[in-house]
Amino acid sequence: MKNLTFKKKSKFIEFIGEKFIAVNAFVALAAVLLIFIFIFKEALPIFYDEYIQEEVTIEKMIVKQAFAEGREAKFSWQPNSDNPRYSLLPLFIGTLKASIIAMLFAIPLGVGGAIYSSQFASKRMREIIKPAIEMLSGIPSVVLGFFALIVLATFLQNTFGFTYRLNSINAGIALGLTVIPLIFTISEDALTSVPGSLADAALALGANKWQVTSTVILPAALPGIAAGIVLGFGRAIGETMIVLMASGNAAIVSSAFTDSIRTFSATIASELAEVVFGSAHYSVLFFLGSLLFLFTFIINMTGDIVLIRLKEKLQGGK
Amino acid sequence: MHKTKISVDNIVDNQTFIPNYPIKMSIRDVDFFYGSQQALYNIHLDIIENQVTALIGPSGCGKSTFLRTLNRMNDTIPGTSLTGTIQLEGVDIYNDFSDTSMLRTKIGMVFQKSNPFPKSIFENVAYGLKVNGIKDKAIIAEAVEETLQKAYLWDEVKDKLDKSAFLLSGGQQQRLCIARALAIQPEVILMDEPASALDPISTSKIEDLIAELKKNYTIIIVTHNMQQAARVSDTTAFFYEGVIIETGDTKKIFTKPIKQKTEDYITGRFG
């Protein structure tokens, strides 16, 4: 037999390749960190600058404030008033209402679609459904916002007789459209990665297709589906363009979903361009940004951790 | 349900069954296709009750495919088709069983790779009962214990019934899968290389279990291990390229096979 001579692998190229990838990872990490530091730094004066604190403190953002002595104290977001007030509550409620509607709309459709596509659809049907839903995520949110503003709002008002054309339901549904593909894709992945041998075992024990799905596949994929929902929620909270266009932008404290709303993200987007650099209002907007960053960061982390756990679990570990 | 008795004209080729052995399943003229690709040709076989029938043959010859026609597991693969008849005690399993899930409660299956559900040991065994409509907790608990006893697994797991099945060893997991199949009291058990991924000790435990189970069940087992086929089975069918070359008494097949191909295979000249 002929002697084989193997080519020596270049230590140098290996070294460079490894370092190059490592550098890329660190650059991305550093960028995230720097962005956060910058945003937080701009919000910081709220905590120490006396001049700014006359106008706004953390306490003032949380507790009811009155316009003037003797007037009723309220939670209000009035940054351009003679006596500016920056209550977070109306924005928080607005963000929450829009996200809740978005999730109520997107979870059944996203998860249901994923179950249908992964378990019940024929191969051809699946090849149509999957890209079609995933294409939704490719639609620019400004287009969806425009659609919600012009078409959806009119339709909903005519159908349900809402007092306000632009409200949390209208914005939430449009927001839901951007969340569906995310929930669908992650849920579908979780469902299809449940080993086929489990389905076979259940079928061989006399389970029917529906039982296999509900008692074996769904429970095994549940953490993945939950992660998809959590990540979808993170997306809904951060999404800006749609709520800016379709929500009515009224910062009011109300439990009615048919009222107009205003979210954190839309507030930043609409006010930051006109704010006086370095003013209290400016710092507050960056404070909102920090909060938003923190929320979505925590939510996404949670989602990712759940997904990693799921993978470990399905591969046999405890 | 009446049992078909074998009659003299039913004996084909070199089948040397003694008349009056009760036949549990009879397979006649079965052709099987994956799409347009044929995997089984004109299969003709009788499965005798309370015996172990071994299916042997080189890789890709259609043993698993054949096994999966017997509980209609192939129905789950799109594009497959079957012609011919397969009967369970005289009932055509493709035409007279409207409900495949009913058929599968009578004909259980154990897979090559142990595949416990990501649930507790108890829930694994109880699963078949629950999906088939048994709700009474006491009945289920009793059946689970009884079944685990039958699978000789009870002593090893009785203290950790609520623990994940993944905590068991590979051999225990496979015996759990056998127990899971036994829980719904099938009449026939199909096993596709049930010990191929196990160590010798676990393998011999499974073989002992099979020998014990055949008193109450009819067993059909696919194996690549000639010694195993010789040890556990009463009847052997030799498959080659989708055809049954030879069937008969296991001792005969392994000592005096009629066909040259069979001899070549069992003596290890190919495969």
Ligand SMILES: Nc1ncnc2c1ncn2[C@@H]1O[C@H](COP(=O)(O)OP(=O)(O)OP(=O)(O)O)[C@@H](O)[C@H]1O
């Ligand atoms: N799902 C499938 N789709 C198409 N062809 C298949 C499928 N499963 C098996 N086949 C083909 O059918 C033939 C028989 O395969 P089968 O798995 O039954 O063989 P086997 O005897 O069990 O082999 P092994 O000993 O390796 O398990 C092979 O040619 C195989 O490629």
Ligand SMILES: [Mg+2]
């Ligand atoms: Mg096989």
